[in-house]
Amino acid sequence: MVEDRTFSGRLFSAVNFILLALIALVTVLPFIHVVAGSFTTSAELAANKFVLIPKVWSLEAYKFIFSTNTIFRALGVSIGVTLIGTLFSMFITALMAYGLSRRDLDGRRVFNFLVVFTMLFHGGMIPTFLVVKELGLIDSYAALILPSAISAFNMIILKNFFQNIPEGLEESAKIDGCNDFGILFKIVLPLSLPAIATISLFYAVTYWNTYMSAILYLDNSAKWPIQVLLRQIVVLASGMDHSATLDGTVPPPDQTIKMAVIVVATLPILMVYPFLQKHFAKGAMLGSMKG
Amino acid sequence: MQEVTAPPRVVPEPQPKKYKSSSELKKRLWRNKLLYVMLIPGVLYFIIFKYLPMYGLIISFQDYKPYQGITGSEWVGMKHFSRLFTEPDFLNILANTLILFGMNILIYFPIPIILALMLNELRGTFFKRFFQTLVYLPHFMSWVIVVSISFVMVTMDGGIINELLAYFGFAKINFLLSPGWFRPMYILQVIWREAGWGTIIYLASIAAIDPGLYEASRMDGAGRLRQVWHITLPAIRGVIITLFILKIGSVLDLGFEHVYLLLNSMNREVAEIIDTYVYTAGLRQGQFSYSTAIGFFKSIVGLIMVMTVNKVSKKIGEEGVY
Numbered sequence: 287m288v289e290d291r292t293f294s295g296r297l298f299s300a301v302n303f304i305l306l307a308l309i310a311l312v313t314v315l316p317f318i319h320v321v322a323g324s325f326t327t328s329a330e331l332a333a334n335k336f337v338l339i340p341k342v343w344s345l346e347a348y349k350f351i352f353s354t355n356t357i358f359r360a361l362g363v364s365i366g367v368t369l370i371g372t373l374f375s376m377f378i379t380a381l382m383a384y385g386l387s388r389r390d391l392d393g394r395r396v397f398n399f400l401v402v403f404t405m406l407f408h409g410g411m412i413p414t415f416l417v418v419k420e421l422g423l424i425d426s427y428a429a430l431i432l433p434s435a436i437s438a439f440n441m442i443i444l445k446n447f448f449q450n451i452p453e454g455l456e457e458s459a460k461i462d463g464c465n466d467f468g469i470l471f472k473i474v475l476p477l478s479l480p481a482i483a484t485i486s487l488f489y490a491v492t493y494w495n496t497y498m499s500a501i502l503y504l505d506n507s508a509k510w511p512i513q514v515l516l517r518q519i520v521v522l523a524s525g526m527d528h529s530a531t532l533d534g535t536v537p538p539p540d541q542t543i544k545m546a547v548i549v550v551a552t553l554p555i556l557m558v559y560p561f562l563q564k565h566f567a568k569g570a571m572l573g574s575m576k577g
Numbered sequence: 578m579q580e581v582t583a584p585p586r587v588v589p590e591p592q593p594k595k596y597k598s599s600s601e602l603k604k605r606l607w608r609n610k611l612l613y614v615m616l617i618p619g620v621l622y623f624i625i626f627k628y629l630p631m632y633g634l635i636i637s638f639q640d641y642k643p644y645q646g647i648t649g650s651e652w653v654g655m656k657h658f659s660r661l662f663t664e665p666d667f668l669n670i671l672a673n674t675l676i677l678f679g680m681n682i683l684i685y686f687p688i689p690i691i692l693a694l695m696l697n698e699l700r701g702t703f704f705k706r707f708f709q710t711l712v713y714l715p716h717f718m719s720w721v722i723v724v725s726i727s728f729v730m731v732t733m734d735g736g737i738i739n740e741l742l743a744y745f746g747f748a749k750i751n752f753l754l755s756p757g758w759f760r761p762m763y764i765l766q767v768i769w770r771e772a773g774w775g776t777i778i779y780l781a782s783i784a785a786i787d788p789g790l791y792e793a794s795r796m797d798g799a800g801r802l803r804q805v806w807h808i809t810l811p812a813i814r815g816v817i818i819t820l821f822i823l824k825i826g827s828v829l830d831l832g833f834e835h836v837y838l839l840l841n842s843m844n845r846e847v848a849e850i851i852d853t854y855v856y857t858a859g860l861r862q863g864q865f866s867y868s869t870a871i872g873f874f875k876s877i878v879g880l881i882m883v884m885t886v887n888k889v890s891k892k893i894g895e896e897g898v899y
Binding site: 294295298299302303305306307309310312313314316317319320323331332335336378379381382384385386388390391392397400401404406407408409410411412413414415416417421432433434435436441465466467470491494495497498502513514516517520521540541544545547548551552555559560563 | 623634636726826879
């Protein structure tokens with residue numbers, strides 16, 4: 287677009303910029319407040335109210351939350367579920383997406399319809415719970431992965447991406463004696479890295495954020511992932527139910543401790559986000575904006 | 578779940594060539610046997626975790642007893658459905674659900690559109706990227722994290738919002754336990770988490786607009802605001818309508834997690850929605866059949882809404898979702 291150099295044009299740009307800057311600030315300030323608060327002492331936080339850069343640095347809160355096994359165990363569960371779940375989901379999603387992306391596959395319209403239909407209509411919480419229970423998955427880590435192993439949304443995005451790969455490449459690989467698995471793993475997947483990165487990020491974030499499956503399917507609190515623990519420490523202890531603290535005996539955790547747990551539960555997302563940010567914006571559009 | 582991104586457009590599938598004889602079809606099926614093998618895990622997943630629960634919906638016509646299973650439980654016809662509409666509890670949660678849905682449509686829905694228009698008017702790619710990066714971020718935080726952040730900010734003992742109120746001489750407010758604050762907190766959290774992410778699809782369709790149109794309108798003396806109004810907005814009309822359809826389709830689907838996290842004994846009156854009620858009545862109180870009936874009702878309403886709105890949008894000359 288050509289620069290608009292009139293006075294009204296500049297005014298428009300300036301006002302727009304300032305408003306957006308304010309919006310961006312409102313978006314990040316709460317989080318910065320929480321991060322800064324977690325790195326200071328509770329006395330300092332109480333005195334200064336709003337902290338953006340702590341005057342007194344302290345790891346007190348982190349020392350406290352890592353003084354028991356509870357957080358370590360929950361982090362371990364979340365990391366394990368995220369790694370295994372993402373790999374597993376990507377694997378079966380890619381297999382299905384590739385199969386359905388091939389134009390010469392008979393019956394693919396039926397398969398596609400059956401997938402799309404699950405996005406419009408579903409059995410709901412109780413029947414799904416009963417299926418999970420019948421399969422004997424209650425209280426198993428598999429219950430955090432299997433019931434949501436494929437996202438229809440992600441599968442269709444990946445399928446659309448595969449469809450845009452020139453068919454000639456697959457044809458020539460076939461002539462060279464490659465079978466369908468070979469084509470998928472040696473040709474299609476390497477050509478689809480941006481899409482793979484995007485979908486992997488979507489899956490990984492979903493698994494890291496797993497909360498609902500955990501409260502539905504896990505009765506044993508020793509198996510809780512970090513998000514459920516976070517709820518116990520922050521949400522339930524925020525003036526509602528004071529018994530639900532770290533080990534049930536100490537008084538409700540103070541602000542710095544709650545903030546530290548929030549930071550720990552968010553950290554992995556903050557670490558991968560800058561690297562994958564440019565991919566997902568592109569990747570999320572792949573699905574919706576064809577061509 | 579509250580997905581603000583439009584689902585991938587379902588493109589019409591190119592038809593495989595029709596073959597004359599069945600032996601040729603057989604040959605083709607055999608040639609593609611590995612492709613069918615690849616589909617097995619995915620198809621199994623959809624059968625077990627998506628279609629079996631749909632079959633499980635029949636327990637809403639039974640008095641389901643876990644030990645007798647679907648085959649052994651007694652059939653009771655529409656009993657649980659008729660209970661729905663006579664139970665004052667249900668009418669209350671239906672009203673709560675519809676009110677939150679209305680807030681989503683009236684308050685939340687326009688915000689990503691406005692934000693996308695603003696981002697698009699930003700000169701200089703650096704700042705555009707920078708702002709986008711910042712406003713997308715909250716979408717990746719779980720509801721637990723979002724709710725936790727807001728709770729430490731509004732809590733009575735030392736939350737920044739209440740400290741500020743006290744500093745300026747106002748009385749502290751117990752945001753978490755006052756029914757009156759539930760809805761504002763709910764919608765503010767939705768906006769904080771999703772508004773930025775919701776701009777992605779609008780920005781993508783704005784990017785596809787022919788720059789010549791702006792050129793021409795400038796020749797005609799249109800200012801920036803007029804260009805937004807007469808070119809950008811009409812150009813993304815289709816996308817707006819598509820996303821609107823999807824939003825309508827999720828009428829009773831506000832997301833279990835978010836509301837469940839905000840729900841407590843003090844605000845139950847306004848905060849209990851269909852999803853949380855299904856959880857409490859079904860899994861906590863063991864009323865499997867009744868709460869399945871509620872869930873069934875919800876799924877059917879959703880399906881009908883999507884199909885209706887889709888049809889209407891096709892009638893008025895828009896594309897529709899499928």
